[in-house]
Amino acid sequence: MQPDHELILTRVIDAPVSAVWRCWAEPELKKQWFCPRPWTTPVIEEDFRTGGESFILMQGPEGEEFPNHGVFLEVLPQKRIVITDAFVTAWVPSKKPFMTAVTTFEEEDGKTRYTARALHWTAEDRKTHEEMGFHEGWGMAASQMEDVAKSL
Amino acid sequence: MQPDHELILTRVIDAPVSAVWRCWAEPELKKQWFCPRPWTTPVIEEDFRTGGESFILMQGPEGEEFPNHGVFLEVLPQKRIVITDAFVTAWVPSKKPFMTAVTTFEEEDGKTRYTARALHWTAEDRKTHEEMGFHEGWGMAASQMEDVAKSL
Numbered sequence: 070m071q072p073d074h075e076l077i078l079t080r081v082i083d084a085p086v087s088a089v090w091r092c093w094a095e096p097e098l099k100k101q102w103f104c105p106r107p108w109t110t111p112v113i114e115e116d117f118r119t120g121g122e123s124f125i126l127m128q129g130p131e132g133e134e135f136p137n138h139g140v141f142l143e144v145l146p147q148k149r150i151v152i153t154d155a156f157v158t159a160w161v162p163s164k165k166p167f168m169t170a171v172t173t174f175e176e177e178d179g180k181t182r183y184t185a186r187a188l189h190w191t192a193e194d195r196k197t198h199e200e201m202g203f204h205e206g207w208g209m210a211a212s213q214m215e216d217v218a219k220s221l
Numbered sequence: 222m223q224p225d226h227e228l229i230l231t232r233v234i235d236a237p238v239s240a241v242w243r244c245w246a247e248p249e250l251k252k253q254w255f256c257p258r259p260w261t262t263p264v265i266e267e268d269f270r271t272g273g274e275s276f277i278l279m280q281g282p283e284g285e286e287f288p289n290h291g292v293f294l295e296v297l298p299q300k301r302i303v304i305t306d307a308f309v310t311a312w313v314p315s316k317k318p319f320m321t322a323v324t325t326f327e328e329e330d331g332k333t334r335y336t337a338r339a340l341h342w343t344a345e346d347r348k349t350h351e352e353m354g355f356h357e358g359w360g361m362a363a364s365q366m367e368d369v370a371k372s373l
Binding site: 074119120142143151153155156159160161162163164166169171188189190 | 226271272294295303305307308311312313314315316318321323340341342
């Protein structure tokens with residue numbers, strides 16, 4: 070992987086892998102943390118399996134709506150989730166392949182080493198994503214996820 | 222799927238699905254038909270499973286070499302194979318996502334309805350692929366594949 074195509078967030082989440090995994094696997098939990106507040110995700114419809122489709126509607130505080138379609142390239146229980154926006158359903162190409170997100174879950178002293186990597190097709194897209202606030206946004210979402218995982 | 226993003230080859234192959242499937246699943250068989258002659262495929266290295274990697278070296282009569290990297294998005298035995306060049310390995314983005322090929326195998330009176338669809342991210346790429354000789358090339362390869370399948 071060329072480093073100029075990749076963005077990474079990694080941290081230890083103070084909850085067991087099983088709980089962190091549930092935050093991804095269960096839409097009702099995922100809705101609670103996936104977007105940094107005050108943004109919300111009122112609709113999450115996912116066929117959570119390799120080859121399954123994902124639809125996430127992000128909503129802003131002014132009512133702005135951003136629909137996100139993607140396909141899971143890999144769902145390896147309690148280990149790894151790979152999703153891409155290069156397809157809107159399996160296997161219809163999207164208008165603009167922007168990124169593939171690889172998220173891994175590893176046990177670390179009863180907690181979870183949580184790593185989310187965003188892989189882009191171009192260095193330019195990586196830069197755009199960083200300027201859109203990747204680190205702040207994904208970081209805030211991870212903190213929100215930790216709160217949900219700890220409550221389980 | 223927008224029709225201007227897609228190219229399709231479909232025909233009935235005079236061999237059972239199990240034989241046609243083997244032409245895809247076994248590199249030593251695949252080498253015999255995958256490129257329209259006089260082109261050849263001296264190297265085919267594939268991890269033939271969903272998420273597995275594919276490397277195919279195409280060689281022209283003058284010694285020209287075209288290396289092709291891809292990833293299988295779906296390998297559903299005797300039913301469907303999906304491969305894309307959007308990744309060089311799982312899940313490293315390629316320089317240029319050009320197409321995803323969806324190939325299906327259906328039993329039809331003891332023969333095989335064989336359908337190969339090439340899905341492109343842009344209408345321009347579809348056009349380029351057509352002008353590169355999609356119909357002739359994939360058609361010749363299918364005929365070569367039929368010869369191999371009938372010999373099994």
